[in-house]
Amino acid sequence: MTTKMGRWARTALAAGAVALLGSAFAAPVDARTFRMSVSGDANTMDPHSQNAGNVTLLLRQIYEPLVMRGKKLEIEPGLATAWQQMEPTRWRFTLRPNVRFSNGNAFNADDVVYSIQRSLHEFSQYGIFTDTIGEAVKVNDLTVDIITKVPDPVLIDKLTSVFIMDLEWSQQNNAMRPQNVRGREEAFTGRNAMGTGPFMVRSREPDVRTVLVQNPGWWNNANRESNVTEIVFQPIASAATRTAALRSGEIDFVLDPPVQDIPQLQAAQGLKVVTGPEVRTLFIAFDTSRDELQYSSVKGRNPFKDIRVRLAMYHAINIDAIHTRVMRGQSVNTGAFYPDAVNGYSKEWDKRYPFDVNAARRLMREAGYPDGFEVTLDCSNNRYINDEAICQALVAMWAQIGIRANLNSQPLATFFPKIQRDDTSLYMLGWGVPTYDALYSLQSLLRTRDGQPGNGIWNHGRFSDPDFDRLIDRVKLETNANTRRGYIAELNKLIHERAPIIPLHHQMIPWAMRANIDVVHRADNQLEVKWVKVN
Secondary structure, three states, X not given: OOOOOOHHHHHHHHHHHHHHHHHHOOOOOOXXXXXXXXXXXXXXXXXOOOOOHHHHHHHOOOOOEOEEEOOOOOEEEOOEEEEEXXXXXXXXXXXXXXXXXXXXXXOOHHHHHHHHHHHOOOOOOOHHHHOOEEEEEEEEOOEEEEEEOOOOOOHHHHHOOOEOOOHHHHHHOOOOOOXXXXXXXXXXXXXXXXXXXXXXXXXXXXXXXXXXXXXXXXXXXXXXXXXXXXXXXXXXXXXXXXXXXXXXXXXXXXXXXXXXXXXXXXXOOOEEEEOOEEEEEEEEEEOOOOOOOOOEOOOOOOHHHOHHHHHHHHHOOOHHHHHHHHOOOOEEEOOOOOOOXXXXXXXXXXXXXXXXXXXXXXXXXXXXXXXXXXXXXXXXXXXXXXXXXXXXXXXXXXXXXXXXXXXXXXXHHHHHHHHHOOOOOEEEEEEEOOOOEHHHHHHHHOOOOOOOOOOOOOOOOOOOOHHHHHHHHHHHHOOOHHHHHHHHHHHHHHHHHHOOEEEEEEEEOOEEEEOOEEOOOOOOOOOOHHHOEEO
């Protein structure tokens, strides 16, 4: 069994390797710069810190997992070429040979073992993907065994979201653990990255511009489909400014065009819009833990502990008005916790409580709040499509039943750290499902937070119900598919009856771009530039 080389030898070899690869994969004649924009920047470059769409959008161009998803979201080999289940709790992964990180360091089993361990750190939000893993064991340089604490029916799906990081680079740069974004920590990995993927970092200016360039040592360069050699990632918070930049030719692609501009963009010469449903659900969540809310006029008690208050707020929402006026039709109204692409979706429980202001007022009186109360609603203004406008509409609707919601709208960079400190009484969140399995949502958002990896990691209202916990734990362990679906069906029923959250809609994802841009549009709303062509 070999080990990694010493620093001097490694550096010398890396320099030579990169030089050779650079000549072998010189920029093609039709090399192109691809300028993309989104409303909010990634708030870190650390691959195991923040499990958020804007972060993974950027990092998936640089880092790779053991197992990937293809153009139709099918499972494909990544840094592992093969895997097999040796025992109910032991999986063996054969690693891809001749792979190097973009600094020239060789990729091997040490990096896999380290990355899995790192994802389980308390500062990581990626424990939801590795929570059942007891240990990762190096068999040899190109073989790793992953041993789970219990049989995990969705382990392979989870591993598509676990990026592999260079152990040596981490050691050299004091980056052995994830950045503590919630604690507002500055870290080397906040601005720097080292992966095996098709692109590597040239420069990073948070909230301004990040430039990635083609990785000349990428293991799959011989089969590269894209002619993009440089990515300019430019966050633009203003929707109007993003649209104007696209129309003027300043940028090539907008991930989140404002829905009100889509008809004009579709009709504009030299532009096109590609659209489809996203596996993402927007919902309202409550602080149901504190005996007295932090941000409310109610003293000595917490109105959100009362299911009648939560149901009153549900009844007060005119979801059709949000769909037509705010989202301009670019949403799918839902009463479910996840869309139908997710294993565990139930049409039976995809039904909303009706919009009924009188019923809502009656519930408020029964709960002891005939005159309503004041509370703060935390909302992002640059993460989801028309997120601030959705929250503004909710404020107006809840006012009809006496709930005076003070909207605290803020950019992603401050919104996420705030709610991750549980510093909220009421908030709106959007949730994608990268595993395409209901457990990911149930465990992350509704399981009691007990310190175990993944449990309640995004449950920032600290909802806790033993019936939910019992069933979620059964879903996690059950390997019989039919029995498992039965447990999820029970949970779907409980979500409807006890209203721990208020589902709003599944988000549609229109992508707007110059007419000369070809992309692969996927329901996970994650653009893979390795498939982009600039014609």
